[in-house]
Amino acid sequence: MSKLVIVGTVAFDAIETPFGKTDKILGGAATFIGLAASQFDIDSVAVSVVGGDFPQDYLDLLQNKSIDISGVEIVKEGKTFFWSGRYHNDMNTRDTLATELNTLADFNPVVPENYKNADYVMLGNLHPLVQLSVLEQMENKPKLVVLDTMNFWMDNALEDLHKVINKVDVITINDEEARQLTGEYSLVVAARKIHDMGPKYVVIKKGEHGALLFHNDNVFYAPALPLEEVFDPTGAGDTFAGGFIGFLAKTDNITFENMKKAVIYGSTLASFCVEKFGTERMQNLEKNLINKRLQEFKQLTQFDIELA
Protein backbone atom coordinates (compact mmCIF):
# COMPACT_ATOMS: atom_id res chain seq x y z
CA MET A 1 0.00 0.00 0.00
CA SER A 2 1.50 3.34 -1.04
CA LYS A 3 2.41 5.80 1.66
CA LEU A 4 1.51 9.45 1.24
CA VAL A 5 2.89 12.33 3.27
CA ILE A 6 0.63 15.38 3.33
CA VAL A 7 1.94 18.63 4.74
CA GLY A 8 -0.36 21.60 5.09
CA THR A 9 -2.53 23.52 7.48
CA VAL A 10 -5.12 21.99 9.76
CA ALA A 11 -7.16 24.99 10.68
CA PHE A 12 -10.30 26.85 11.59
CA ASP A 13 -12.14 28.61 8.79
CA ALA A 14 -15.00 31.07 9.06
CA ILE A 15 -16.71 31.55 5.72
CA GLU A 16 -19.24 33.95 4.30
CA THR A 17 -20.87 33.33 0.96
CA PRO A 18 -24.01 34.75 -0.64
CA PHE A 19 -25.71 31.64 0.77
CA GLY A 20 -24.86 32.13 4.41
CA LYS A 21 -22.02 32.16 6.89
CA THR A 22 -20.33 29.80 9.29
CA ASP A 23 -18.73 30.07 12.70
CA LYS A 24 -15.27 28.55 13.05
CA ILE A 25 -15.38 25.22 11.24
CA LEU A 26 -12.80 22.62 10.29
CA GLY A 27 -10.57 23.75 7.44
CA GLY A 28 -6.98 23.81 6.21
CA ALA A 29 -5.10 22.52 3.20
CA ALA A 30 -3.97 19.26 4.81
CA THR A 31 -7.53 18.60 5.96
CA PHE A 32 -9.04 18.96 2.50
CA ILE A 33 -6.15 17.11 0.84
CA GLY A 34 -6.41 14.31 3.38
CA LEU A 35 -10.16 13.91 3.06
CA ALA A 36 -9.91 13.73 -0.72
CA ALA A 37 -6.97 11.30 -0.66
CA SER A 38 -8.86 9.16 1.86
CA GLN A 39 -11.14 8.09 -0.99
CA PHE A 40 -8.29 5.85 -2.11
CA ASP A 41 -6.91 2.84 -0.36
CA ILE A 42 -3.57 4.30 0.70
CA ASP A 43 -1.63 4.93 3.91
CA SER A 44 -1.50 8.68 4.42
CA VAL A 45 -0.17 10.86 7.21
CA ALA A 46 -0.90 14.51 7.89
CA VAL A 47 2.03 16.69 8.94
CA SER A 48 0.71 19.85 10.55
CA VAL A 49 0.26 21.81 13.76
CA VAL A 50 -2.77 22.86 15.81
CA GLY A 51 -3.32 24.60 19.15
CA GLY A 52 -4.84 23.39 22.38
CA ASP A 53 -8.14 24.88 21.20
CA PHE A 54 -8.48 22.34 18.41
CA PRO A 55 -11.37 19.96 19.15
CA GLN A 56 -10.64 16.28 19.64
CA ASP A 57 -13.71 15.63 17.47
CA TYR A 58 -11.93 17.08 14.46
CA LEU A 59 -8.86 14.95 15.09
CA ASP A 60 -11.10 11.91 15.46
CA LEU A 61 -12.78 12.78 12.19
CA LEU A 62 -9.47 12.68 10.35
CA GLN A 63 -8.46 9.44 12.04
CA ASN A 64 -11.79 7.85 11.19
CA LYS A 65 -10.96 8.61 7.57
CA SER A 66 -7.76 6.55 8.04
CA ILE A 67 -5.58 9.62 8.00
CA ASP A 68 -2.65 9.07 10.37
CA ILE A 69 -2.41 12.17 12.57
CA SER A 70 0.87 11.25 14.29
CA GLY A 71 2.45 14.08 12.29
CA VAL A 72 0.03 16.69 13.67
CA GLU A 73 1.76 18.51 16.51
CA ILE A 74 -0.56 19.80 19.21
CA VAL A 75 0.77 22.94 20.91
CA LYS A 76 -1.30 22.89 24.09
CA GLU A 77 -0.71 26.52 25.03
CA GLY A 78 -1.14 27.74 21.44
CA LYS A 79 -4.05 28.57 19.21
CA THR A 80 -4.94 26.97 15.89
CA PHE A 81 -4.40 28.80 12.59
CA PHE A 82 -7.54 30.72 11.68
CA TRP A 83 -8.67 32.08 8.33
CA SER A 84 -11.81 33.98 7.57
CA GLY A 85 -13.05 35.11 4.19
CA ARG A 86 -16.03 36.46 2.35
CA TYR A 87 -16.87 35.34 -1.21
CA HIS A 88 -18.33 37.77 -3.70
CA ASN A 89 -21.45 37.05 -5.67
CA ASP A 90 -19.51 35.50 -8.56
CA MET A 91 -17.92 33.03 -6.09
CA ASN A 92 -14.65 33.40 -8.00
CA THR A 93 -13.24 36.22 -5.92
CA ARG A 94 -13.06 36.69 -2.19
CA ASP A 95 -11.85 39.05 0.51
CA THR A 96 -9.76 37.74 3.35
CA LEU A 97 -11.31 39.07 6.56
CA ALA A 98 -8.80 37.62 9.01
CA THR A 99 -5.63 35.54 9.00
CA GLU A 100 -4.33 34.53 12.43
CA LEU A 101 -1.20 32.42 12.04
CA ASN A 102 -1.03 31.45 15.73
CA THR A 103 0.87 28.15 16.09
CA LEU A 104 1.58 28.14 12.36
CA ALA A 105 4.03 31.02 12.84
CA ASP A 106 6.64 28.71 14.42
CA PHE A 107 5.68 25.50 12.68
CA ASN A 108 8.52 23.01 12.31
CA PRO A 109 7.10 20.08 10.43
CA VAL A 110 8.18 16.64 11.59
CA VAL A 111 7.64 13.68 9.31
CA PRO A 112 6.99 10.60 11.47
CA GLU A 113 9.77 7.96 11.21
CA ASN A 114 7.60 5.34 9.53
CA TYR A 115 6.66 7.75 6.74
CA LYS A 116 10.15 8.93 5.85
CA ASN A 117 10.28 6.26 3.15
CA ALA A 118 6.96 7.31 1.59
CA ASP A 119 6.84 7.28 -2.20
CA TYR A 120 4.32 10.10 -2.45
CA VAL A 121 4.56 13.56 -0.94
CA MET A 122 1.97 16.33 -1.19
CA LEU A 123 3.31 19.73 -0.22
CA GLY A 124 0.16 21.72 0.54
CA ASN A 125 0.15 25.50 0.45
CA LEU A 126 2.51 26.76 3.20
CA HIS A 127 5.71 28.75 3.47
CA PRO A 128 8.14 27.28 0.92
CA LEU A 129 10.77 26.72 3.62
CA VAL A 130 8.33 24.52 5.55
CA GLN A 131 7.68 22.59 2.35
CA LEU A 132 11.43 22.25 1.78
CA SER A 133 11.96 21.01 5.33
CA VAL A 134 9.53 18.14 4.71
CA LEU A 135 11.35 17.15 1.53
CA GLU A 136 14.69 17.19 3.35
CA GLN A 137 13.37 14.77 5.95
CA MET A 138 12.54 12.10 3.39
CA GLU A 139 15.02 9.22 3.44
CA ASN A 140 14.85 8.38 -0.23
CA LYS A 141 13.85 10.46 -3.17
CA PRO A 142 10.07 9.94 -3.35
CA LYS A 143 8.53 8.69 -6.58
CA LEU A 144 6.42 11.79 -6.85
CA VAL A 145 6.35 15.12 -5.07
CA VAL A 146 3.43 17.45 -5.76
CA LEU A 147 3.60 21.09 -4.76
CA ASP A 148 0.70 23.47 -4.26
CA THR A 149 1.39 27.13 -3.67
CA MET A 150 -0.19 30.54 -4.10
CA ASN A 151 0.50 34.15 -5.04
CA PHE A 152 1.15 35.14 -1.41
CA TRP A 153 4.51 33.30 -1.51
CA MET A 154 5.37 34.82 -4.87
CA ASP A 155 4.91 38.23 -3.31
CA ASN A 156 6.69 37.46 -0.04
CA ALA A 157 9.12 34.54 -0.42
CA LEU A 158 9.89 34.21 -4.10
CA GLU A 159 13.48 33.04 -3.69
CA ASP A 160 12.51 30.27 -1.27
CA LEU A 161 9.60 29.37 -3.49
CA HIS A 162 11.94 28.86 -6.44
CA LYS A 163 14.08 26.55 -4.30
CA VAL A 164 11.18 24.23 -3.57
CA ILE A 165 9.71 24.48 -7.08
CA ASN A 166 13.05 23.24 -8.37
CA LYS A 167 12.76 20.07 -6.29
CA VAL A 168 9.27 18.87 -7.13
CA ASP A 169 7.83 16.74 -9.93
CA VAL A 170 4.41 18.34 -10.21
CA ILE A 171 3.21 21.83 -9.39
CA THR A 172 -0.46 22.75 -9.08
CA ILE A 173 -1.09 26.43 -9.47
CA ASN A 174 -3.96 28.58 -10.65
CA ASP A 175 -3.97 30.48 -13.93
CA GLU A 176 -3.38 33.92 -12.48
CA GLU A 177 -0.56 32.59 -10.32
CA ALA A 178 1.05 30.87 -13.31
CA ARG A 179 0.95 34.22 -15.10
CA GLN A 180 2.40 36.04 -12.10
CA LEU A 181 5.17 33.47 -11.63
CA THR A 182 6.28 33.65 -15.25
CA GLY A 183 5.20 37.05 -16.50
CA GLU A 184 3.53 35.27 -19.44
CA TYR A 185 -0.12 35.63 -20.37
CA SER A 186 -0.31 32.52 -22.54
CA LEU A 187 -0.73 29.50 -20.28
CA VAL A 188 1.12 27.36 -22.82
CA VAL A 189 4.16 29.59 -22.60
CA ALA A 190 3.77 29.95 -18.82
CA ALA A 191 3.69 26.17 -18.39
CA ARG A 192 6.87 25.83 -20.46
CA LYS A 193 8.64 28.40 -18.30
CA ILE A 194 7.53 26.58 -15.15
CA HIS A 195 8.83 23.31 -16.63
CA ASP A 196 12.15 25.08 -16.95
CA MET A 197 12.03 25.93 -13.23
CA GLY A 198 12.00 22.23 -12.36
CA PRO A 199 8.64 20.46 -12.37
CA LYS A 200 8.20 17.89 -15.15
CA TYR A 201 4.44 18.22 -14.82
CA VAL A 202 2.50 21.46 -14.50
CA VAL A 203 -1.16 21.53 -13.52
CA ILE A 204 -2.86 24.87 -14.06
CA LYS A 205 -6.17 25.17 -12.22
CA LYS A 206 -8.75 27.43 -13.83
CA GLY A 207 -11.60 27.10 -11.32
CA GLU A 208 -14.94 26.83 -13.09
CA HIS A 209 -13.04 26.48 -16.39
CA GLY A 210 -11.30 23.28 -15.35
CA ALA A 211 -7.64 22.32 -15.23
CA LEU A 212 -4.78 21.86 -17.68
CA LEU A 213 -2.03 19.26 -17.33
CA PHE A 214 1.22 19.96 -19.19
CA HIS A 215 4.13 17.57 -19.68
CA ASN A 216 6.69 18.44 -22.34
CA ASP A 217 4.59 18.84 -25.48
CA ASN A 218 1.62 16.92 -24.10
CA VAL A 219 -1.43 18.76 -22.87
CA PHE A 220 -4.59 17.46 -21.25
CA TYR A 221 -7.60 19.65 -20.49
CA ALA A 222 -10.13 18.50 -17.91
CA PRO A 223 -13.11 20.82 -17.79
CA ALA A 224 -14.87 21.45 -14.52
CA LEU A 225 -18.30 19.91 -14.30
CA PRO A 226 -20.76 22.75 -14.97
CA LEU A 227 -22.56 23.18 -11.66
CA GLU A 228 -25.93 24.69 -11.04
CA GLU A 229 -24.68 26.26 -7.87
CA VAL A 230 -21.32 26.68 -6.16
CA PHE A 231 -22.13 26.88 -2.47
CA ASP A 232 -18.63 27.37 -1.03
CA PRO A 233 -15.42 27.15 -3.09
CA THR A 234 -13.20 26.87 0.03
CA GLY A 235 -10.92 23.86 -0.24
CA ALA A 236 -11.73 23.03 -3.86
CA GLY A 237 -8.11 23.41 -4.96
CA ASP A 238 -6.82 21.29 -2.08
CA THR A 239 -9.49 18.69 -2.74
CA PHE A 240 -8.38 18.61 -6.35
CA ALA A 241 -4.77 18.10 -5.26
CA GLY A 242 -5.73 15.41 -2.75
CA GLY A 243 -7.75 13.51 -5.34
CA PHE A 244 -4.94 13.89 -7.85
CA ILE A 245 -2.14 12.52 -5.68
CA GLY A 246 -4.41 10.03 -3.90
CA PHE A 247 -5.29 8.40 -7.20
CA LEU A 248 -1.64 8.33 -8.30
CA ALA A 249 -0.52 6.83 -4.98
CA LYS A 250 -3.25 4.22 -5.09
CA THR A 251 -2.48 3.17 -8.67
CA ASP A 252 1.28 3.69 -8.10
CA ASN A 253 1.61 4.77 -11.72
CA ILE A 254 2.99 8.17 -12.66
CA THR A 255 2.72 8.04 -16.44
CA PHE A 256 1.12 10.94 -18.29
CA GLU A 257 -1.84 8.74 -19.23
CA ASN A 258 -2.47 7.93 -15.58
CA MET A 259 -2.05 11.56 -14.58
CA LYS A 260 -4.89 12.43 -16.94
CA LYS A 261 -7.11 10.13 -14.91
CA ALA A 262 -5.76 11.65 -11.70
CA VAL A 263 -6.81 15.09 -12.96
CA ILE A 264 -10.30 13.76 -13.65
CA TYR A 265 -10.51 12.24 -10.16
CA GLY A 266 -9.30 15.50 -8.64
CA SER A 267 -11.87 17.50 -10.59
CA THR A 268 -14.62 15.08 -9.67
CA LEU A 269 -13.90 15.28 -5.96
CA ALA A 270 -13.59 19.08 -6.12
CA SER A 271 -17.03 19.24 -7.73
CA PHE A 272 -18.45 17.68 -4.56
CA CYS A 273 -16.40 19.82 -2.19
CA VAL A 274 -18.05 23.05 -3.32
CA GLU A 275 -21.59 21.77 -2.71
CA LYS A 276 -21.57 22.48 1.03
CA PHE A 277 -19.70 24.63 3.53
CA GLY A 278 -16.15 23.63 4.38
CA THR A 279 -15.45 19.92 4.61
CA GLU A 280 -19.09 18.95 5.16
CA ARG A 281 -19.63 17.35 1.76
CA MET A 282 -16.29 15.52 1.83
CA GLN A 283 -16.92 14.00 5.25
CA ASN A 284 -19.63 11.76 3.88
CA LEU A 285 -19.20 10.95 0.26
CA GLU A 286 -20.34 7.60 -1.05
CA LYS A 287 -18.36 5.70 -3.68
CA ASN A 288 -21.41 5.18 -5.88
CA LEU A 289 -21.94 8.95 -6.08
CA ILE A 290 -18.31 9.43 -7.09
CA ASN A 291 -18.69 6.80 -9.76
CA LYS A 292 -21.84 8.45 -11.02
CA ARG A 293 -20.07 11.75 -11.33
CA LEU A 294 -17.08 10.17 -13.08
CA GLN A 295 -19.58 8.89 -15.63
CA GLU A 296 -20.96 12.40 -15.98
CA PHE A 297 -17.42 13.60 -16.64
CA LYS A 298 -17.06 11.05 -19.39
CA GLN A 299 -20.34 12.11 -20.96
CA LEU A 300 -19.32 15.73 -20.60
CA THR A 301 -16.07 15.39 -22.50
CA GLN A 302 -15.95 12.26 -24.59
CA PHE A 303 -16.70 12.29 -28.30
CA ASP A 304 -15.97 10.13 -31.25
CA ILE A 305 -14.93 11.96 -34.35
CA GLU A 306 -14.13 10.89 -37.87
CA LEU A 307 -11.52 12.87 -39.69
CA ALA A 308 -12.63 15.08 -42.55
Add this chain to the structure above:
Amino acid sequence: MSKLVIVGTVAFDAIETPFGKTDKILGGAATFIGLAASQFDIDSVAVSVVGGDFPQDYLDLLQNKSIDISGVEIVKEGKTFFWSGRYHNDMNTRDTLATELNTLADFNPVVPENYKNADYVMLGNLHPLVQLSVLEQMENKPKLVVLDTMNFWMDNALEDLHKVINKVDVITINDEEARQLTGEYSLVVAARKIHDMGPKYVVIKKGEHGALLFHNDNVFYAPALPLEEVFDPTGAGDTFAGGFIGFLAKTDNITFENMKKAVIYGSTLASFCVEKFGTERMQNLEKNLINKRLQEFKQLTQFDIELA
Protein backbone atom coordinates in the same frame (compact mmCIF):
# COMPACT_ATOMS: atom_id res chain seq x y z
CA MET B 1 -26.05 18.02 -50.86
CA SER B 2 -27.41 20.07 -47.99
CA LYS B 3 -28.17 23.73 -48.61
CA LEU B 4 -27.09 26.31 -46.06
CA VAL B 5 -28.30 29.90 -45.91
CA ILE B 6 -25.89 32.23 -44.13
CA VAL B 7 -27.01 35.73 -43.25
CA GLY B 8 -24.57 38.19 -41.76
CA THR B 9 -22.26 41.05 -42.52
CA VAL B 10 -19.73 41.09 -45.31
CA ALA B 11 -17.52 43.93 -44.24
CA PHE B 12 -14.29 45.81 -43.90
CA ASP B 13 -12.41 45.41 -40.64
CA ALA B 14 -9.43 47.37 -39.38
CA ILE B 15 -7.75 45.63 -36.46
CA GLU B 16 -5.13 46.56 -33.92
CA THR B 17 -3.58 43.95 -31.67
CA PRO B 18 -0.40 43.94 -29.59
CA PHE B 19 1.18 42.25 -32.63
CA GLY B 20 0.38 44.91 -35.20
CA LYS B 21 -2.40 46.58 -37.10
CA THR B 22 -4.16 46.25 -40.42
CA ASP B 23 -5.70 48.61 -42.93
CA LYS B 24 -9.21 47.80 -44.09
CA ILE B 25 -9.30 44.06 -44.69
CA LEU B 26 -12.01 41.54 -45.47
CA GLY B 27 -14.23 40.80 -42.48
CA GLY B 28 -17.82 40.29 -41.42
CA ALA B 29 -19.80 37.52 -39.77
CA ALA B 30 -21.07 35.97 -43.01
CA THR B 31 -17.53 35.99 -44.39
CA PHE B 32 -16.06 34.08 -41.45
CA ILE B 33 -19.06 31.75 -41.21
CA GLY B 34 -18.91 31.08 -44.94
CA LEU B 35 -15.18 30.39 -44.99
CA ALA B 36 -15.49 27.94 -42.09
CA ALA B 37 -18.54 26.21 -43.58
CA SER B 38 -16.74 25.94 -46.92
CA GLN B 39 -14.54 23.26 -45.36
CA PHE B 40 -17.51 20.95 -45.78
CA ASP B 41 -19.02 19.70 -48.99
CA ILE B 42 -22.27 21.67 -48.86
CA ASP B 43 -24.14 24.21 -50.99
CA SER B 44 -24.06 27.50 -49.11
CA VAL B 45 -25.24 30.99 -49.98
CA ALA B 46 -24.31 34.24 -48.30
CA VAL B 47 -27.13 36.77 -47.76
CA SER B 48 -25.64 40.18 -47.12
CA VAL B 49 -25.04 43.64 -48.49
CA VAL B 50 -21.94 45.58 -49.54
CA GLY B 51 -21.25 48.95 -51.12
CA GLY B 52 -19.74 49.88 -54.46
CA ASP B 53 -16.41 50.20 -52.68
CA PHE B 54 -16.23 46.47 -52.03
CA PRO B 55 -13.45 44.90 -54.10
CA GLN B 56 -14.34 42.33 -56.72
CA ASP B 57 -11.34 40.36 -55.44
CA TYR B 58 -13.08 39.74 -52.14
CA LEU B 59 -16.25 38.58 -53.88
CA ASP B 60 -14.14 36.30 -56.07
CA LEU B 61 -12.47 34.91 -52.98
CA LEU B 62 -15.82 33.88 -51.51
CA GLN B 63 -16.95 32.40 -54.81
CA ASN B 64 -13.73 30.47 -55.16
CA LYS B 65 -14.57 28.89 -51.82
CA SER B 66 -17.87 27.70 -53.38
CA ILE B 67 -19.89 30.23 -51.45
CA ASP B 68 -22.80 31.37 -53.62
CA ILE B 69 -22.88 35.17 -53.47
CA SER B 70 -26.15 35.64 -55.34
CA GLY B 71 -27.62 36.75 -51.99
CA VAL B 72 -25.07 39.52 -51.55
CA GLU B 73 -26.67 42.77 -52.65
CA ILE B 74 -24.25 45.34 -54.06
CA VAL B 75 -25.40 48.90 -53.48
CA LYS B 76 -23.28 50.71 -56.07
CA GLU B 77 -23.69 54.18 -54.57
CA GLY B 78 -23.27 52.95 -50.99
CA LYS B 79 -20.34 52.11 -48.76
CA THR B 80 -19.57 48.77 -47.13
CA PHE B 81 -20.07 48.23 -43.39
CA PHE B 82 -16.85 49.04 -41.56
CA TRP B 83 -15.71 48.02 -38.10
CA SER B 84 -12.50 48.93 -36.38
CA GLY B 85 -11.26 47.68 -33.03
CA ARG B 86 -8.25 47.49 -30.79
CA TYR B 87 -7.53 44.43 -28.67
CA HIS B 88 -6.00 44.76 -25.22
CA ASN B 89 -2.96 42.82 -24.15
CA ASP B 90 -5.03 39.95 -22.75
CA MET B 91 -6.68 39.56 -26.20
CA ASN B 92 -9.95 38.85 -24.42
CA THR B 93 -11.20 42.41 -24.33
CA ARG B 94 -11.30 45.07 -27.01
CA ASP B 95 -12.33 48.64 -27.68
CA THR B 96 -14.43 49.45 -30.71
CA LEU B 97 -12.77 52.36 -32.46
CA ALA B 98 -15.30 52.83 -35.25
CA THR B 99 -18.56 51.34 -36.46
CA GLU B 100 -19.86 52.69 -39.77
CA LEU B 101 -23.09 50.94 -40.70
CA ASN B 102 -23.25 52.43 -44.22
CA THR B 103 -25.31 50.11 -46.47
CA LEU B 104 -26.08 47.88 -43.51
CA ALA B 105 -28.38 50.57 -42.09
CA ASP B 106 -31.06 49.81 -44.68
CA PHE B 107 -30.30 46.19 -45.29
CA ASN B 108 -33.27 44.14 -46.46
CA PRO B 109 -32.01 40.57 -46.78
CA VAL B 110 -33.24 38.61 -49.78
CA VAL B 111 -32.89 34.85 -49.79
CA PRO B 112 -32.35 33.70 -53.39
CA GLU B 113 -35.26 31.61 -54.74
CA ASN B 114 -33.25 28.41 -55.04
CA TYR B 115 -32.23 28.56 -51.38
CA LYS B 116 -35.68 29.13 -49.90
CA ASN B 117 -35.98 25.38 -49.38
CA ALA B 118 -32.64 25.10 -47.57
CA ASP B 119 -32.57 22.76 -44.58
CA TYR B 120 -29.93 24.70 -42.70
CA VAL B 121 -29.96 28.38 -41.78
CA MET B 122 -27.24 30.29 -39.95
CA LEU B 123 -28.39 33.64 -38.63
CA GLY B 124 -25.14 35.52 -38.05
CA ASN B 125 -24.96 38.46 -35.69
CA LEU B 126 -27.22 41.25 -37.07
CA HIS B 127 -30.32 43.15 -36.01
CA PRO B 128 -32.85 40.54 -34.86
CA LEU B 129 -35.46 41.87 -37.29
CA VAL B 130 -33.09 41.18 -40.19
CA GLN B 131 -32.59 37.66 -38.84
CA LEU B 132 -36.37 37.23 -38.53
CA SER B 133 -36.89 38.43 -42.08
CA VAL B 134 -34.62 35.67 -43.38
CA LEU B 135 -36.53 33.04 -41.44
CA GLU B 136 -39.82 34.35 -42.81
CA GLN B 137 -38.59 33.95 -46.38
CA MET B 138 -37.95 30.24 -45.97
CA GLU B 139 -40.57 28.12 -47.76
CA ASN B 140 -40.52 25.23 -45.33
CA LYS B 141 -39.44 25.04 -41.74
CA PRO B 142 -35.70 24.33 -41.99
CA LYS B 143 -34.28 21.29 -40.22
CA LEU B 144 -32.01 23.47 -38.15
CA VAL B 145 -31.74 27.19 -37.54
CA VAL B 146 -28.72 28.46 -35.61
CA LEU B 147 -28.70 31.98 -34.20
CA ASP B 148 -25.69 34.01 -33.19
CA THR B 149 -26.20 37.32 -31.42
CA MET B 150 -24.47 39.69 -29.03
CA ASN B 151 -25.00 42.00 -26.06
CA PHE B 152 -25.54 45.04 -28.34
CA TRP B 153 -28.97 43.67 -29.32
CA MET B 154 -29.83 42.85 -25.72
CA ASP B 155 -29.18 46.48 -24.90
CA ASN B 156 -30.93 47.95 -27.92
CA ALA B 157 -33.51 45.53 -29.35
CA LEU B 158 -34.34 43.05 -26.62
CA GLU B 159 -37.97 42.56 -27.59
CA ASP B 160 -37.11 41.79 -31.21
CA LEU B 161 -34.27 39.58 -30.06
CA HIS B 162 -36.68 37.50 -27.99
CA LYS B 163 -38.90 37.07 -31.06
CA VAL B 164 -36.09 35.54 -33.09
CA ILE B 165 -34.66 33.53 -30.19
CA ASN B 166 -38.09 31.93 -29.86
CA LYS B 167 -37.92 30.67 -33.45
CA VAL B 168 -34.51 29.04 -33.58
CA ASP B 169 -33.21 25.59 -32.68
CA VAL B 170 -29.72 26.52 -31.54
CA ILE B 171 -28.35 29.72 -30.08
CA THR B 172 -24.63 30.46 -29.83
CA ILE B 173 -23.83 33.11 -27.28
CA ASN B 174 -20.87 33.95 -25.10
CA ASP B 175 -20.83 33.46 -21.33
CA GLU B 176 -21.23 37.10 -20.36
CA GLU B 177 -24.06 37.49 -22.86
CA ALA B 178 -25.82 34.38 -21.50
CA ARG B 179 -25.59 35.94 -18.04
CA GLN B 180 -26.90 39.27 -19.30
CA LEU B 181 -29.78 37.67 -21.19
CA THR B 182 -30.96 35.65 -18.19
CA GLY B 183 -29.73 37.52 -15.13
CA GLU B 184 -28.20 34.25 -13.90
CA TYR B 185 -24.55 33.80 -13.01
CA SER B 186 -24.52 30.00 -13.20
CA LEU B 187 -24.23 28.97 -16.84
CA VAL B 188 -26.21 25.81 -16.11
CA VAL B 189 -29.14 27.86 -14.85
CA ALA B 190 -28.68 30.42 -17.63
CA ALA B 191 -28.76 27.68 -20.28
CA ARG B 192 -31.98 26.31 -18.81
CA LYS B 193 -33.59 29.75 -18.93
CA ILE B 194 -32.53 30.18 -22.54
CA HIS B 195 -34.01 26.75 -23.34
CA ASP B 196 -37.26 28.11 -21.96
CA MET B 197 -37.03 31.05 -24.39
CA GLY B 198 -37.17 28.64 -27.33
CA PRO B 199 -33.89 27.08 -28.45
CA LYS B 200 -33.62 23.35 -27.82
CA TYR B 201 -29.84 23.61 -27.95
CA VAL B 202 -27.74 26.27 -26.25
CA VAL B 203 -24.06 26.75 -27.06
CA ILE B 204 -22.20 28.99 -24.62
CA LYS B 205 -18.86 30.19 -25.95
CA LYS B 206 -16.20 30.87 -23.34
CA GLY B 207 -13.33 31.99 -25.56
CA GLU B 208 -10.04 30.54 -24.38
CA HIS B 209 -12.00 28.36 -21.95
CA GLY B 210 -13.88 26.52 -24.70
CA ALA B 211 -17.57 26.02 -25.32
CA LEU B 212 -20.49 24.30 -23.61
CA LEU B 213 -23.36 22.60 -25.44
CA PHE B 214 -26.60 22.18 -23.48
CA HIS B 215 -29.65 20.12 -24.50
CA ASN B 216 -32.20 19.32 -21.81
CA ASP B 217 -30.13 17.62 -19.12
CA ASN B 218 -27.24 16.81 -21.42
CA VAL B 219 -24.08 18.87 -21.34
CA PHE B 220 -20.96 18.67 -23.46
CA TYR B 221 -17.84 20.70 -22.78
CA ALA B 222 -15.31 21.24 -25.56
CA PRO B 223 -12.20 23.01 -24.30
CA ALA B 224 -10.38 25.41 -26.53
CA LEU B 225 -7.02 24.17 -27.71
CA PRO B 226 -4.44 25.88 -25.49
CA LEU B 227 -2.58 28.16 -27.88
CA GLU B 228 0.86 29.57 -27.52
CA GLU B 229 -0.27 32.79 -29.04
CA VAL B 230 -3.57 34.32 -30.09
CA PHE B 231 -2.69 36.68 -32.89
CA ASP B 232 -6.13 38.13 -33.69
CA PRO B 233 -9.39 36.87 -32.13
CA THR B 234 -11.57 38.64 -34.74
CA GLY B 235 -14.00 36.20 -36.33
CA ALA B 236 -13.28 33.30 -33.97
CA GLY B 237 -16.90 33.12 -32.81
CA ASP B 238 -18.22 33.26 -36.37
CA THR B 239 -15.71 30.66 -37.48
CA PHE B 240 -16.87 28.44 -34.64
CA ALA B 241 -20.49 28.88 -35.74
CA GLY B 242 -19.61 28.23 -39.39
CA GLY B 243 -17.74 25.05 -38.54
CA PHE B 244 -20.57 23.96 -36.27
CA ILE B 245 -23.39 24.34 -38.78
CA GLY B 246 -21.22 23.34 -41.73
CA PHE B 247 -20.47 19.99 -40.13
CA LEU B 248 -24.15 19.45 -39.24
CA ALA B 249 -25.28 20.34 -42.76
CA LYS B 250 -22.68 18.08 -44.32
CA THR B 251 -23.57 15.10 -42.10
CA ASP B 252 -27.28 16.04 -42.18
CA ASN B 253 -27.62 14.71 -38.64
CA ILE B 254 -28.84 16.90 -35.81
CA THR B 255 -28.64 14.49 -32.89
CA PHE B 256 -26.93 15.59 -29.69
CA GLU B 257 -24.09 13.12 -30.35
CA ASN B 258 -23.44 14.67 -33.73
CA MET B 259 -23.68 18.18 -32.31
CA LYS B 260 -20.83 17.29 -29.94
CA LYS B 261 -18.70 16.59 -32.99
CA ALA B 262 -19.91 19.81 -34.58
CA VAL B 263 -18.72 21.72 -31.51
CA ILE B 264 -15.31 20.07 -31.83
CA TYR B 265 -15.13 20.99 -35.54
CA GLY B 266 -16.15 24.55 -34.74
CA SER B 267 -13.52 24.83 -32.01
CA THR B 268 -10.87 23.34 -34.26
CA LEU B 269 -11.52 25.80 -37.07
CA ALA B 270 -11.65 28.71 -34.61
CA SER B 271 -8.24 27.71 -33.31
CA PHE B 272 -6.83 28.32 -36.80
CA CYS B 273 -8.74 31.56 -37.34
CA VAL B 274 -6.95 33.36 -34.49
CA GLU B 275 -3.48 32.54 -35.81
CA LYS B 276 -3.42 35.38 -38.34
CA PHE B 277 -5.13 38.69 -39.01
CA GLY B 278 -8.72 38.58 -40.19
CA THR B 279 -9.58 35.82 -42.66
CA GLU B 280 -5.98 35.22 -43.74
CA ARG B 281 -5.58 31.84 -42.04
CA MET B 282 -9.01 30.63 -43.15
CA GLN B 283 -8.39 31.47 -46.79
CA ASN B 284 -5.80 28.74 -47.10
CA LEU B 285 -6.34 25.90 -44.72
CA GLU B 286 -5.38 22.40 -45.74
CA LYS B 287 -7.49 19.39 -44.79
CA ASN B 288 -4.53 17.50 -43.40
CA LEU B 289 -3.82 20.32 -40.95
CA ILE B 290 -7.43 20.27 -39.81
CA ASN B 291 -7.22 16.53 -39.30
CA LYS B 292 -3.99 16.93 -37.34
CA ARG B 293 -5.63 19.44 -35.04
CA LEU B 294 -8.72 17.26 -34.59
CA GLN B 295 -6.33 14.57 -33.37
CA GLU B 296 -4.79 17.07 -30.98
CA PHE B 297 -8.28 17.80 -29.68
CA LYS B 298 -8.81 14.12 -29.04
CA GLN B 299 -5.52 13.83 -27.19
CA LEU B 300 -6.34 16.97 -25.26
CA THR B 301 -9.63 15.70 -23.91
CA GLN B 302 -9.94 11.95 -24.15
CA PHE B 303 -9.25 9.68 -21.23
CA ASP B 304 -10.14 6.20 -20.18
CA ILE B 305 -11.13 5.82 -16.59
CA GLU B 306 -12.04 2.85 -14.45
CA LEU B 307 -14.59 3.44 -11.76
CA ALA B 308 -13.39 3.39 -8.17
